[in-house]
Amino acid sequence: MSNPKPEELVRIDYRPPARDWMDPAVEFRKGTFCYSALPKSLKYLGLPNPREWQPFDKDWKLPPDWKRIILDGMKERLEKFRSFRLFMDICVRCGACADKCHFYIGSGDPKNMPVLRAELMRSVYRRYFTSAGRMFGKLAGARDLTEDVLKEWFYYFYQCTECRRCSVFCPYGIDTAEVTMIGRELLNLVGCNINWVLEPAANCFRTGNHLGVQPHGFKDSIDFAVDELEEITGVRVEAPINKKGAEILFIVPSADYFGTPHYFTLLGYLLLFHEIGLDYTFSAFASEGGNFGLFSSHEMIKRLNAKVYAEAKRLGVKWIIGGECGHMWRVLHQYMDTMNGPADFLEAPVSPITGTRFENARSTRMVHICEFTADLIHHRKLKLDPSRNDRWRVTFHDSCNPARAMGLFEEPRYVLRNVCNHFHEMPENTIREQTFCCGSGSGLGTDENFEMRMRGGLPRANAVKYVRDKYGVNMLACICAIDKATLPPLFDYWVPGIEVAGVHELVGNALVLKDGRERTTDLRGEPLHEEKPEEAHA
Ligand code: SF4
Numbered sequence: 263m264s265n266p267k268p269e270e271l272v273r274i275d276y277r278p279p280a281r282d283w284m285d286p287a288v289e290f291r292k293g294t295f296c297y298s299a300l301p302k303s304l305k306y307l308g309l310p311n312p313r314e315w316q317p318f319d320k321d322w323k324l325p326p327d328w329k330r331i332i333l334d335g336m337k338e339r340l341e342k343f344r345s346f347r348l349f350m351d352i353c354v355r356c357g358a359c360a361d362k363c364h365f366y367i368g369s370g371d372p373k374n375m376p377v378l379r380a381e382l383m384r385s386v387y388r389r390y391f392t393s394a395g396r397m398f399g400k401l402a403g404a405r406d407l408t409e410d411v412l413k414e415w416f417y418y419f420y421q422c423t424e425c426r427r428c429s430v431f432c433p434y435g436i437d438t439a440e441v442t443m444i445g446r447e448l449l450n451l452v453g454c455n456i457n458w459v460l461e462p463a464a465n466c467f468r469t470g471n472h473l474g475v476q477p478h479g480f481k482d483s484i485d486f487a488v489d490e491l492e493e494i495t496g497v498r499v500e501a502p503i504n505k506k507g508a509e510i511l512f513i514v515p516s517a518d519y520f521g522t523p524h525y526f527t528l529l530g531y532l533l534l535f536h537e538i539g540l541d542y543t544f545s546a547f548a549s550e551g552g553n554f555g556l557f558s559s560h561e562m563i564k565r566l567n568a569k570v571y572a573e574a575k576r577l578g579v580k581w582i583i584g585g586e587c588g589h590m591w592r593v594l595h596q597y598m599d600t601m602n603g604p605a606d607f608l609e610a611p612v613s614p615i616t617g618t619r620f621e622n623a624r625s626t627r628m629v630h631i632c633e634f635t636a637d638l639i640h641h642r643k644l645k646l647d648p649s650r651n652d653r654w655r656v657t658f659h660d661s662c663n664p665a666r667a668m669g670l671f672e673e674p675r676y677v678l679r680n681v682c683n684h685f686h687e688m689p690e691n692t693i694r695e696q697t698f699c700c701g702s703g704s705g706l707g708t709d710e711n712f713e714m715r716m717r718g719g720l721p722r723a724n725a726v727k728y729v730r731d732k733y734g735v736n737m738l739a740c741i742c743a744i745d746k747a748t749l750p751p752l753f754d755y756w757v758p759g760i761e762v763a764g765v766h767e768l769v770g771n772a773l774v775l776k777d778g779r780e781r782t783t784d785l786r787g788e789p790l791h792e793e794k795p796e797e798a799h800a
């Protein structure tokens with residue numbers, strides 16, 4: 263079956279379905295769900311019930327006591343996570359979140375309203391953990407935990423990208439992403455997980471990165487980037503790996519050295535660090551900042567994140583800089599310190615170039631590359647020629663996690679305004695904390711899930727279409743590896759003519775090197791356009 267065309271997909275039916283929401287039956291229709299995890303990935307990670315199965319199978323081969331396992335798991339988490347119990351209890355069903363989820367906007371399926379997504383879990387909570395639910399059952403909004411309910415959880419908790427947009431609008435601050443996270447944890451207990459989450463997690467566990475690249479492959483890729491930069495700029499940069507005693511450990515998402523357009527961001531970092539003479543090192547083991555544990559369980563987050571501090575300690579660095587990645591930063595900013603810290607063997611980060619003390623990173627000892635670069639620009643430590651990016655009319659997509667999980671709104675914009683002459687914001691209700699997700703985050707960026715991804719990405723694509731049509735925007739900059747992978751196909755589908763780049767690719771283009779020769783191409787190897795583009799068309 264071929265993928266639906268945009269003109270078909272855009273006809274969204276928002277009429278409520280005739281079926282009662284309590285009916286859990288789900289149709290696993292091709293294009294709207296992700297395939298199950300391969301047993302070998304579960305085995306690598308020591309997860310329960312590895313087996314061959316698929317969501318569309320009638321028999322999911324659950325363990326005989328699956329129901330007890332789920333309810334025990336729920337009880338344990340209700341006791342452990344106060345937020346979970348609170349989110350189960352306090353929703354007043356005001357509906358403020360209902361139309362805020364990109365999956366609801368793009369699909370019209372009411373079970374993709376955050377309130378109803380969480381209600382799939384709450385109904386079971388009421389049935390087994392509240393007196394009203396035990397006594398009055400359906401009348402109190404309670405449902406028995408059945409295999410159909412479990413299947414429904416799987417379908418809808420893997421149609422949530424854990425983007426947290428809904429939480430911005432909830433008067434009680436209910437974070438449905440956290441309900442999804444618990445839902446996925448519970449599903450894990452009986453071996454129901456998706457491959458695009460567990461395979462990267464298993465690879466990370468074995469080799470330090472999602473792609474399963476061995477240390478020599480990592481080194482080859484960095485060496486290749488160094489050679490390529492020499493061809494473009496005439497300058498040979500150093501890119502140290504595992505250098506003991508370096509001042510700073512630099513950790514990026516592995517897509518930066520193997521994906522496109524991510525790779526051009528890597529070239530940008532390398533040029534920047536060369537220009538300022540930074541004493542830094544990569545690690546061949548912490549060769550991945552991304553953490554697919556976030557999409558699996560708290561335990562998995564902790565296990566995969568441990569390498570960051572372990573490598574910082576082994577290499578004897580003073581502090582850490584992290585590259586352009588979305589969920590990596592949610593983990594680093596919100597979980598790392600409590601899960602794997604305190605990192606009291608590191609120093610509070612101070613820029614060796616400007617002397618700025620990054621007070622915000624005093625505890626984690628890890629600074630975002632955009633914070634670091636914005637500070638360099640602010641202190642006039644970089645010579646920049648923004649006209650080298652003149653062929654681009656740029657907009658900025660706030661990636662969900664750096665935006666909503668760490669409030670990183672201004673630094674990337676400050677950098678972009680200094681390295682580009684043509685920058686245009688998307689509409690206000692689609693940026694900063696209200697940003698719309700790419701629709702493919704949290705492990706949902708698979709080919710088999712294409713229709714749902716396109717539906718989920720529709721609101722973001724729509725805002726991009728607005729600035730394309732109004733200002734002639736042809737480039738979207740972002741600071742997330744998943745965005746860089748999933749937005750190009752989304753735009754090809756909904757709004758052709760938009761390229762995607764990392765912020766540091768554009769920095770690398772604009773950077774005038776002290777020892778560089780006249781540049782004739784940008785970091786993509788394409789000729790630099792010096793002429794002034796036409797004025798905006800509207
Ligand atoms: S906005 Fe908050 S309280 Fe209102 S329905 Fe949504 S989750 Fe419940």
Ligand code: SF4
Nearest residue numbers: 363422423425426428
């Ligand atoms: S976290 Fe994002 S994807 Fe999940 S329900 Fe909320 S808005 Fe939708």
